[in-house]
Amino acid sequence: MRNNSIFFATGLAIAVAGMIGCKRDFSLVSPVHGVDGMAQLHIVDASPNFRKVYGQSDSFNVFVNGVKATAFTPGTAYVLTYNSNFPTVSSGYGYVSVAPGQDAIKLSVAGTVNPDSIPIITLNKTLQPNQLYSLIITDSLSSGRDSSQIFVQDVYQQPTTGFYNLRFVHAVLNDTAGKAIDVWSTRSNRYLFTGIKPGTVTAFTQYPYNGLYSDTLYVRRTGTGQGLDTLNSVNFSNQRTYTLYFKGNAGSNSNADIRRRKLATYVHQ
Numbered sequence: 001m002r003n004n005s006i007f008f009a010t011g012l013a014i015a016v017a018g019m020i021g022c023k024r025d026f027s028l029v030s031p032v033h034g035v036d037g038m039a040q041l042h043i044v045d046a047s048p049n050f051r052k053v054y055g056q057s058d059s060f061n062v063f064v065n066g067v068k069a070t071a072f073t074p075g076t077a078y079v080l081t082y083n084s085n086f087p088t089v090s091s092g093y094g095y096v097s098v099a100p101g102q103d104a105i106k107l108s109v110a111g112t113v114n115p116d117s118i119p120i121i122t123l124n125k126t127l128q129p130n131q132l133y134s135l136i137i138t139d140s141l142s143s144g145r146d147s148s149q150i151f152v153q154d155v156y157q158q159p160t161t162g163f164y165n166l167r168f169v170h171a172v173l174n175d176t177a178g179k180a181i182d183v184w185s186t187r188s189n190r191y192l193f194t195g196i197k198p199g200t201v202t203a204f205t206q207y208p209y210n211g212l213y214s215d216t217l218y219v220r221r222t223g224t225g226q227g228l229d230t231l232n233s234v235n236f237s238n239q240r241t242y243t244l245y246f247k248g249n250a251g252s253n254s255n256a257d258i259r260r261r262k263l264a265t266y267v268h269q
Contacts (some may be wrong), residue, residue: 007112020123039103040095041128042154043070043086044266046138046171046247048259049058050082053139056109056120058082063099063106080107083258085266092192094269100129106210107137130158132268136245138173147199148173154268156204156241165241168193170200172261175250180222183244183263187215206264209238219246219263241268 042166043062049073050058058080070079070086079086087094087236106118119201122143133153140148159165166185175181175198183193187210193202214235235262236242249263 009230010056015036037100037129038134039100040195041069041098041105041127042095042132042134042266042268043080044134044245045080045082045084047141048082048137048247048249049139049174050137054120054141056118060107060109060120063104063108064087065104066106069096070097073169090209094267097133100131103127105135116166123149123151134243135170136169138171140173147201150199153203154204156268158269159209159239159241161239162209164236164238165204166192166207166236167201167204167243168196168202168247169177169243170196170198171245171247172250173198175261181227181228181246182220182222184218184220185215186218187213192217193243204241208234209236211238217244217263219261229261229263231265234265242266243268 010041015253041064045058047053047058053115061068062080079088086094096123103125104122105125106122109118109120123135132155133150134150136152138148138151139148143149146152148167156165156167166171168179168252180195180197182191182195184190185192188207190207192207196202206255214233215230217234219230220226229243242265244263245263246263248260250261254260
């Protein structure tokens with residue numbers, strides 16, 4: 001598993017602040033492996049209506065307890081925007097290491113004078129040491145319910161040889177009320193997930209690995225078989241762990257709209 005680490009060196013921060021006489025952003029140190037005692041966090045932006053709901057740009061940074069978690073150096077571009085993950089694909093996904101306990105996770109954008117000075121929202125979460133978590137940002141981020149945000153602990157074991165782990169998240173929270181979806185795999189020639197309602201996060205399940213063939217996945221409306229999206233030529237690797245998620249705006253079916261309903265994946269380990 002690829003990890004990035006945030007170092008909370010309070011004494012050093014105070015000393016440096018005294019020498020330079022102004023506040024600086026903390027830098028993210030990357031990459032490291034096996035940070036014992038830390039909590040691990042992965043963040044996904046799957047909120048198609050972020051600008052409308054929160055009245056701020058949907059390109060932002062994430063701070064954990066006042067320390068920037070989503071940029072390696074001060075002044076770098078915002079990492080998170082719609083249809084993005086952190087850690088990113090360029091760093092192999094994985095997780096960012098944060099201090100366990102009561103954590104304040106803040107989304108912020110640049111102010112007139114100081115970078116990242118305008119908070120969008122702050123979420124207070126309790127993270128346990130040596131545990132893995134995913135925060136999937138949806139249009140219901142401000143909800144007090146973890147299931148609506150979606151904030152979930154990632155519980156899995158490394159798959160046995162010849163298998164991979166996969167779970168499914170239905171993040172299209174404004175999907176047709178009361179309607180569920182199914183996910184069909186052409187390689188397995190069966191439904192991998194059935195009757196999944198908006199906001200649902202399934203458990204991880206092992207599926208057989210086959211390095212010779214890619215898979216094509218279809219999202220269909222439960223009961224009618226209506227096609228909602230297709231994910232072509234997806235490859236799942238031996239003994240890896242993935243989340244497959246359905247995101248976007250239920251009101252758009254145009255292929256030209258990047259915020260339409262769409263399947264996507266990210267890898268945990």
